[in-house]
Amino acid sequence: MIIKYLLNKYLTAIIISLSTILFIFFVFSLIGNLNSIYNFKSVIILSTISTLQILFYIPLLIFFIITLTFSIILKNNNELIIIMHYLSLKKIIKIFLLIIIFFSFLEINKKIIIDYLEQIKIDKINQKTKYKNIVILKQNNYEKEYILIKRENNDIESLNLYNIKNNKINYSIFSSNLIENKNEIITNEFYELSGNKIKKKYEYKILFSYFDNSFFKNNINYLINSKDIKLDAILIYKFLILALSFNIILITFFEKKYLFFKSYPINFYLFSLFIILYTYTITSYDLNYFQTEFKILSVLFLVFSMVKKFKYD
Amino acid sequence: MKKIRSYIFFFYFKYLLSFFLIGMTLIWFSQILRILDLKFSISNQLDSIIITTFLVLPNYSNPLLPIIMLITLTSLNYSINNNNEILIFNQYLSENNKKLINIITQLLLILIFFINNEIISPKLYELYKKKELEIRNNFKLGTSKENELHINEELSIFFEGRKKNHFQNVDALIYKDNLFIKSKTADIEFGINSANIIFYDGERIEINTKNQNKTVFKKFSYGINKTNIDNLLYDKDHYNTLELLKSDKKDFINYGHYKIFNYLLVLIIALYAHKIIFINNYYKKSKSKNLFLYLFLLIIYTINSFLIYKLNQESFKPFQYYIINILILLIFVKYLNYRYNDN
Numbered sequence: 001m002i003i004k005y006l007l008n009k010y011l012t013a014i015i016i017s018l019s020t021i022l023f024i025f026f027v028f029s030l031i032g033n034l035n036s037i038y039n040f041k042s043v044i045i046l047s048t049i050s051t052l053q054i055l056f057y058i059p060l061l062i063f064f065i066i067t068l069t070f071s072i073i074l075k076n077n078n079e080l081i082i083i084m085h086y087l088s089l090k091k092i093i094k095i096f097l098l099i100i101i102f103f104s105f106l107e108i109n110k111k112i113i114i115d116y117l118e119q120i121k122i123d124k125i126n127q128k129t130k131y132k133n134i135v136i137l138k139q140n141n142y143e144k145e146y147i148l149i150k151r152e153n154n155d156i157e158s159l160n161l162y163n164i165k166n167n168k169i170n171y172s173i174f175s176s177n178l179i180e181n182k183n184e185i186i187t188n189e190f191y192e193l194s195g196n197k198i199k200k201k202y203e204y205k206i207l208f209s210y211f212d213n214s215f216f217k218n219n220i221n222y223l224i225n226s227k228d229i230k231l232d233a234i235l236i237y238k239f240l241i242l243a244l245s246f247n248i249i250l251i252t253f254f255e256k257k258y259l260f261f262k263s264y265p266i267n268f269y270l271f272s273l274f275i276i277l278y279t280y281t282i283t284s285y286d287l288n289y290f291q292t293e294f295k296i297l298s299v300l301f302l303v304f305s306m307v308k309k310f311k312y313d
Numbered sequence: 314m315k316k317i318r319s320y321i322f323f324f325y326f327k328y329l330l331s332f333f334l335i336g337m338t339l340i341w342f343s344q345i346l347r348i349l350d351l352k353f354s355i356s357n358q359l360d361s362i363i364i365t366t367f368l369v370l371p372n373y374s375n376p377l378l379p380i381i382m383l384i385t386l387t388s389l390n391y392s393i394n395n396n397n398e399i400l401i402f403n404q405y406l407s408e409n410n411k412k413l414i415n416i417i418t419q420l421l422l423i424l425i426f427f428i429n430n431e432i433i434s435p436k437l438y439e440l441y442k443k444k445e446l447e448i449r450n451n452f453k454l455g456t457s458k459e460n461e462l463h464i465n466e467e468l469s470i471f472f473e474g475r476k477k478n479h480f481q482n483v484d485a486l487i488y489k490d491n492l493f494i495k496s497k498t499a500d501i502e503f504g505i506n507s508a509n510i511i512f513y514d515g516e517r518i519e520i521n522t523k524n525q526n527k528t529v530f531k532k533f534s535y536g537i538n539k540t541n542i543d544n545l546l547y548d549k550d551h552y553n554t555l556e557l558l559k560s561d562k563k564d565f566i567n568y569g570h571y572k573i574f575n576y577l578l579v580l581i582i583a584l585y586a587h588k589i590i591f592i593n594n595y596y597k598k599s600k601s602k603n604l605f606l607y608l609f610l611l612i613i614y615t616i617n618s619f620l621i622y623k624l625n626q627e628s629f630k631p632f633q634y635y636i637i638n639i640l641i642l643l644i645f646v647k648y649l650n651y652r653y654n655d656n
Contacts, residue, residue, distance in 0.1 A: 076395040174520040
């Protein structure tokens with residue numbers, strides 16, 4: 001019953017906080033976009049996308065603001081004291097675990113989301129703008145291919161293909177004698193470099209099979225066939241740091257020393273801000289020396305902060 | 314009585330400051346992280362990014378003041394309704410007393426807003442622009458994505474990671490000469506108007522109609538000139554309202570009109586502040602009504618932006634802009650009257 005009530009209140013806090021933040025960011029973006037040359041509908045769309053982009057830059061801060069709103073809602077009716085009477089900090093963490101995992105996931109993948117939104121924005125405003133030179137990156141688990149296509153007056157001028165295998169240049173092809181047929185780029189005359197030998201060949205060859213003029217909308221185009229899901233140490237480290245930081249922020253709101261305050265004191269905000277800054281800093285930077293030690297220490301610091309909070313409660 | 318006055322005064326500014334700080338922190342953080350996203354060669358520039366983005370905050374705060382004011386007022390009202398303090402205030406404070414408190418607080422707020430809008434923010438904005446330009450010109454080399462660096466259709470670098478500031482396992486495409494470089498490591502050295510990319514231990518292929526060759530190298534350097542260095546351009550945020558209105562640029566003048574509209578909006582909200590704070594709406598659906606109020610403000614902003622857009626396009630004249638805006642503001646006043654007068 002309490003859990004359902006808590007989650008309901010958290011949902012209310014999410015709606016209030018997000019709508020307010022979106023409102024502020026939207027007005028902020030709208031004013032910034034007013035001088036643009038696009039029509040007003042595009043200005044509104046651009047502002048909306050920019051608003052979402054700003055939002056995705058700061059998931060940790062958004063989590064803090066949502067939780068702050070949530071605790072203020074509970075504090076206003078003195079419900080927080082009653083809830084804390086029935087629930088331990090461990091239980092509160094269990095209740096919010098999914099939300100914490102979701103925000104950690106968002107923080108780790110924010111770049112992908114922001115880039116995706118940026119691409120939508122570019123597609124929206126750059127519909128007519130096309131690049132003269134483009135690169136197509138083809139990749140699978142075994143080899144990589146860079147295809148550089150140059151264009152002159154809407155015709156393909158030249159194509160360079162570089163094939164990489166086992167981390168070495170396997171072969172390279174160049175042709176300026178190209179025919180575009182449906183989705184294929186074909187040549188009858190090309191240079192081929194394999195090993196250290198360069199040959200000029202006169203034979204029919206399909207250089208690229210999936211060509212589309214929309215490729216010229218982007219400078220770099222990706223055709224990646226298989227992606228390894230890299231669950232590497234860095235990813236685990238980032239997730240650990242974020243999960244710990246989110247937990248510390250959450251616990252701080254429910255600490256007994258703040259329970260009877262009508263509003264949170266300044267040291268509460270300073271501590272939360274410090275944790276947010278600390279998290280952003282240590283996840284953004286790499287050290288030249290003692291990198292592993294630095295990462296272990298940064299995790300340990302957060303673990304000890306959390307243990308300390310548990311112990312005093 | 315004096316204690317109640319100072320209590321309300323204190324809480325109003327505490328709420329205002331809290332929401333203001335939250336809003337500004339959000340914008341500040343997003344600005345810092347946005348710039349940090351382009352994190353090439355900036356490992357020792359973090360402090361300058363933090364300081365530089367801080368300088369622009371007074372400028373960002375101006376258009377947001379009406380929203381922050383409205384959020385503050387409705388939140389303060391919600392809080393004092395929840396604690397039943399509203400009953401005490403309504404019992405001990407006469408209508409004139411409430412008005413007096415309101416006049417003092419709002420005059421102080423408008424004065425701060427005016428000084429910030431007209432003096433502080435244009436000055437700090439100029440400082441911000443100069444510092445931002447230095448940072449931007451350092452980034453002018455190109456845009457970066459994760460493990461990629463692209464310089465406007467001139468060069469693209471793909472790498473696997475960075476160790477001790479060296480790019481590891483690098484593939485580079487130099488568009489102009491159809492040059493492909495594969496190297497173990499690479500560095501970028503920045504000059505004032507140029508940069509050098511130095512590749513170590515690799516091979517280079519040049520294959521085009523004129524040249525076809527492959528070279529193995531220990532060290533290979535490629536220079537780029539920063540041809541499009543940005544110069545300081547004065548934009549509309551460099552000027553105060555009067556200077557904007559006197560400007561000979563159309564969009565600057567229109568921005569001046571927008572600032573006047575913002576003053577009017579702040580003034581209207583300020584006039585109704587005491588009514589919004591002291592309304593007893595414990596039994597009424599205050600949350601949904603407040604939501605409607607925010608939505609109303611959002612619509613006002615959107616319509617006003619549309620009008621500014623039309624002014625910039627020269628399909629509207631300033632007097633038409635003012636007539637439509639005054640009509641909208643009158644509807645807003647009518648709504649505030651309807652909502653907050655029938656207490």
